[in-house]
Amino acid sequence: MKIDLVTIFPGILEGPFKESMIKRAADRGLVDIDLVDLRKYTYDRHRQVDDAPYGGGYGMILKPEPLFEAVEDLKNKSVCEGTWVILLTPQGQRFNQHRALKLAEKKHLILICGRYEGVDERVRVALVDEEISIGDYVLTGGELAAAVVVDAVVRLLPGFLEDEASADESFSELLLEYPHYTRPAAYRGMEVPPVLLSGNHSEIGCWRRKQSLKRTYERRPDLLQQADLLPKEKVFLEEIKKQQS
Ligand code: SAM
Numbered sequence: 619m620k621i622d623l624v625t626i627f628p629g630i631l632e633g634p635f636k637e638s639m640i641k642r643a644a645d646r647g648l649v650d651i652d653l654v655d656l657r658k659y660t661y662d663r664h665r666q667v668d669d670a671p672y673g674g675g676y677g678m679i680l681k682p683e684p685l686f687e688a689v690e691d692l693k694n695k696s697v698c699e700g701t702w703v704i705l706l707t708p709q710g711q712r713f714n715q716h717r718a719l720k721l722a723e724k725k726h727l728i729l730i731c732g733r734y735e736g737v738d739e740r741v742r743v744a745l746v747d748e749e750i751s752i753g754d755y756v757l758t759g760g761e762l763a764a765a766v767v768v769d770a771v772v773r774l775l776p777g778f779l780e781d782e783a784s785a786d787e788s789f790s791e792l793l794l795e796y797p798h799y800t801r802p803a804a805y806r807g808m809e810v811p812p813v814l815l816s817g818n819h820s821e822i823g824c825w826r827r828k829q830s831l832k833r834t835y836e837r838r839p840d841l842l843q844q845a846d847l848l849p850k851e852k853v854f855l856e857e858i859k860k861q862q863s
Pocket residue numbers: 705706707708709730731732733734735736737750751752753754755756757758759760761763
């Protein structure tokens with residue numbers, strides 16, 4: 619996958635992609651991430667990327683010309699078909715694991731990081747395929763939101779995680795993952811559940827599934843409405859509801 623991040627502050631994005639697993643994914647050739655400085659697409663002495671809003675009011679707006687030129691240039695240079703252009707904006711659809719999975723199927727993503735009061739509306743109308751928000755709050759810029767999206771997408775690329783590693787993860791089946799423990803088996807009076815020390819993989823699997831259902835019921839009951847559950851799992855959930863009511 620190729621990912622271009624268009625920003626006026628490339629320095630903000632250097633850290634997240636030059637460390638740990640995402641860097642390793644790039645080193646292994648799973649993903650090629652480029653930080654594209656929007657000012658490269660300006661031609662005036664001051665390399666101006668923003669201007670005051672028509673109609674007056676507070677703040678500055680990212681101008682259309684550099685953004686159009688940047689996206690068109692990146693598309694022209696792309697060797698992949700079907701470039702997908704994303705605008706990070708608090709007004710977009712809320713990002714979640716399902717959207718991350720859909721994006722992981724694309725070959726080339728261009729993410730536009732807004733700043734100040736946002737981007738000229740013509741960019742949104744003519745260039746953008748998808749608008750994404752990472753939550754109902756307002757950040758100063760789209761860079762951190764873009765880093766969140768890229769991180770969630772890259773770890774879903776084939777070959778990034780071992781095949782089984784993502785199967786039980788939170789949201790993969792609209793359930794939250796079960797609790798984890800590691801050594802020591804007893805710590806400050808808190809014991810690891812004996813089943814996890816039993817070596818019985820069938821019982822461990824059953825315990826984990828039940829914990830996953832219980833945890834989802836307690837923390838995110840909204841997810842359960844769409845989860846695909848077996849009849850015996852529905853019965854188990856009913857029991858938990860009774861116990862807790
Ligand atoms: N004036 C805009 C509004 O009220 O909708 C907010 C602009 S915000 C200060 C500047 C930039 O940060 C946005 O253009 C966007 O790129 C990014 N941003 C802020 N909050 C975000 C969020 N929740 N999700 C994604 N991007 C966000």
